[in-house]
Amino acid sequence: MTTKTIAGKTVQVNEEGFMTAPAEWTKDIAVEIAKEEGIAELTPAHWKVIEFCRQDAAASGKTPTLRRITAGAGVTTKELFALFPKGPAKKVARISGLGKPEGCV
Amino acid sequence: MKKLLILGAGTAGTMVANRLNRLLDSGEWKITIVDQDETHYYQPGFLFLPFGVYNKNDVVKPKRYFMPFGVELIMSPIDVIEPDHNRVKLSDGRVLDYDFLVIATGADIHPEQTPGLAEHEWGQSIHTFYSYEGALALHQKFKTWQGGRLVVNVIDNPIKCPVAPLEFLMLADWYFHERGMRDKVELVYATPLSGAFTKPIASKLLGDILGQKGVKVIPDFMAEHVDPDAKKIVSFDEQEVPYDLLVSIPLNMGAAVVAKSGLGDELNFIPVNKHTFLSDKFSNIFVLGDAAGIPTSKAGSVAHFAVDTFGENFVRYSEGLELLPIFDGHANCFIESGYGKGVLIDFNYDTEPLPGRYPLPGVGPFTLLQESEANHWGKLMFRWMYWNILLKGQELPLPSLMSMAGKWAK
Ligand SMILES: Cc1cc2nc3c(=O)[nH]c(=O)nc-3n(C[C@H](O)[C@H](O)[C@H](O)COP(=O)(O)OP(=O)(O)OC[C@H]3O[C@@H](n4cnc5c(N)ncnc54)[C@H](O)[C@@H]3O)c2cc1C
Numbered sequence: 001m002t003t004k005t006i007a008g009k010t011v012q013v014n015e016e017g018f019m020t021a022p023a024e025w026t027k028d029i030a031v032e033i034a035k036e037e038g039i040a041e042l043t044p045a046h047w048k049v050i051e052f053c054r055q056d057a058a059a060s061g062k063t064p065t066l067r068r069i070t071a072g073a074g075v076t077t078k079e080l081f082a083l084f085p086k087g088p089a090k091k092v093a094r095i096s097g098l099g100k101p102e103g104c105v
Numbered sequence: 106m107k108k109l110l111i112l113g114a115g116t117a118g119t120m121v122a123n124r125l126n127r128l129l130d131s132g133e134w135k136i137t138i139v140d141q142d143e144t145h146y147y148q149p150g151f152l153f154l155p156f157g158v159y160n161k162n163d164v165v166k167p168k169r170y171f172m173p174f175g176v177e178l179i180m181s182p183i184d185v186i187e188p189d190h191n192r193v194k195l196s197d198g199r200v201l202d203y204d205f206l207v208i209a210t211g212a213d214i215h216p217e218q219t220p221g222l223a224e225h226e227w228g229q230s231i232h233t234f235y236s237y238e239g240a241l242a243l244h245q246k247f248k249t250w251q252g253g254r255l256v257v258n259v260i261d262n263p264i265k266c267p268v269a270p271l272e273f274l275m276l277a278d279w280y281f282h283e284r285g286m287r288d289k290v291e292l293v294y295a296t297p298l299s300g301a302f303t304k305p306i307a308s309k310l311l312g313d314i315l316g317q318k319g320v321k322v323i324p325d326f327m328a329e330h331v332d333p334d335a336k337k338i339v340s341f342d343e344q345e346v347p348y349d350l351l352v353s354i355p356l357n358m359g360a361a362v363v364a365k366s367g368l369g370d371e372l373n374f375i376p377v378n379k380h381t382f383l384s385d386k387f388s389n390i391f392v393l394g395d396a397a398g399i400p401t402s403k404a405g406s407v408a409h410f411a412v413d414t415f416g417e418n419f420v421r422y423s424e425g426l427e428l429l430p431i432f433d434g435h436a437n438c439f440i441e442s443g444y445g446k447g448v449l450i451d452f453n454y455d456t457e458p459l460p461g462r463y464p465l466p467g468v469g470p471f472t473l474l475q476e477s478e479a480n481h482w483g484k485l486m487f488r489w490m491y492w493n494i495l496l497k498g499q500e501l502p503l504p505s506l507m508s509m510a511g512k513w514a515k
Contacts, residue, residue, distance in 0.1 A: 015305065065371070067261075067372065071371055077327075077329070077341050078329070080341075081340075085342060087297075087325050090299070102400035
């Protein structure tokens with residue numbers, strides 16, 4: 001376990017760069033990680049997905065998978081790929097300060 | 106009499122029936138198990154069928170052979186589970202009630218979920234080895250195939266045995282070499298993961314082995330549809346991968362009966378406690394094997410370690426004691442890599458696969474994350490152990506919890 005300073009705040013991250021304490025997350029951190037992931041600006045469409053993921057993870061204790069996001073946040077998989085190019089589930093998880101989604105085992 | 110009902114007599118259901126039949130008092134317990142299919146398939150053997158390494162007889166046996174005396178086996182499709190009433194309805198009209206329920210209905214492939222996949226080219230230029238029929242059809246295909254671009258594609262995770270697609274590619278490298286046509290075959294692996302495997306160190310090492318064998322990896326490829334006429338797979342972000350022969354690992358989903366009973370997630374896997382297998386919602390329902398929504402590999406070896414910890418825990422629980430949170434997600438997979446060699450990985454919820462040695466008194470050590478002949482023999486030995494030891498719920502000479510002995514930690 002290591003720490004990293006993002007948007008002026010020191011947070012805990014794992015070896016793959018996922019935050020491990022969701023409570024340390026802030027919206028500024030999201031903006032900063034999004035930039036690292038190549039997303040210059042977070043639009044309302046991005047925030048809708050991020051907020052769904054934060055709420056879902058808080059309720060279930062698990063990072064939502066791609067399928068859960070599309071079912072729950074009302075976006076299509078195609079739109080998710082347009083918003084968070086390449087691996088959307090993983091990218092959203094990182095930006096939302098959550099662990100890697102569990103589908104990946 | 107207390108009633109224990111087990112749904113599904115595959116790897117996990119059969120093992121748990123045998124184990125609990127031994128542990129529970131037959132004067133107090135009635136154990137019943139239900140399945141729709143008379144035949145038990147050794148699914149790890151499907152990998153070897155296309156290459157003619159195994160034949161039909163190596164991978165099928167009647168389910169009845171593995172049921173102990175005292176366990177009632179009912180052959181019927183399960184129609185619906187009604188957990189609020191502690192009962193299960195079968196398609197043949199029977200209604201079974203229970204005190205405790207173990208769901209072990211597994212996972213299966215769903216090619217119909219991907220447009221273009223299971224249409225007119227299915228069985229022609231599009232194949233799978235993730236089913237018995239599929240693996241046999243691919244064997245026929247290989248007999249006359251003249252070569253070209255062979256693409257292996259995983260539609261989405263989780264899949265049963267996440268290393269099987271890699272093994273398939275490595276065996277293909279060997280097989281086409283043996284047939285003197287390796288230069289006519291291009292091997293490509295298109296995966297939704299960002300590398301060859303899920304966990305970082307194994308992903309790098311397995312990726313290197315694939316590279317040495319001339320397999321091209323296309324990462325972050327999430328297929329949206331297949332264009333069977335233009336012979337290409339198209340991703341959600343509009344990348345295209347052309348093929349001559351597509352070997353697909355279609356979407357894996359839990360059983361339809363799970364969805365119908367309102368017990369599953371988006372993919373019909375059932376949320377349970379990852380250390381005890383107890384349902385999140387019902388205090389007398391457990392889920393074992395691939396049907397469970399837990400963050401470890403869907404593999405027979407995992408089911409075996411799971412049953413090892415579950416048996417005694419269940420006895421405690423049925424006597425009114427608390428469940429102990431003992432299962433650690435242990436997975437142990439021999440990866441066949443061709444030319445009579447194999448790789449072994451061993452990991453759990455907290456520790457990713459690491460290189461090193463896996464000590465096993467008498468037979469080992471096996472090399473971890475590195476090719477060796479011993480690992481190949483380990484893989485072949487697994488089939489014998491499966492039919493003769495595992496299914497009967499007996500102990501293997503392997504610890505059910507992961508050990509760090511021999512592993513090279515950072
Ligand atoms: C190609 C391939 C390679 C593999 N390689 C390996 C390997 O090398 N090592 C390893 O450890 N694992 C491997 N596996 C995975 C392993 O086979 C599975 O994880 C294991 O069989 C899971 O056991 P299970 O009991 O959960 O499910 P299954 O064994 O699939 O059993 C489920 C049972 O439920 C029954 N069922 C489902 N729905 C109903 C219903 N509605 N009514 C009645 N019956 C129903 C089915 O008929 C079936 O018998 C591989 C799998 C595949 C496909």
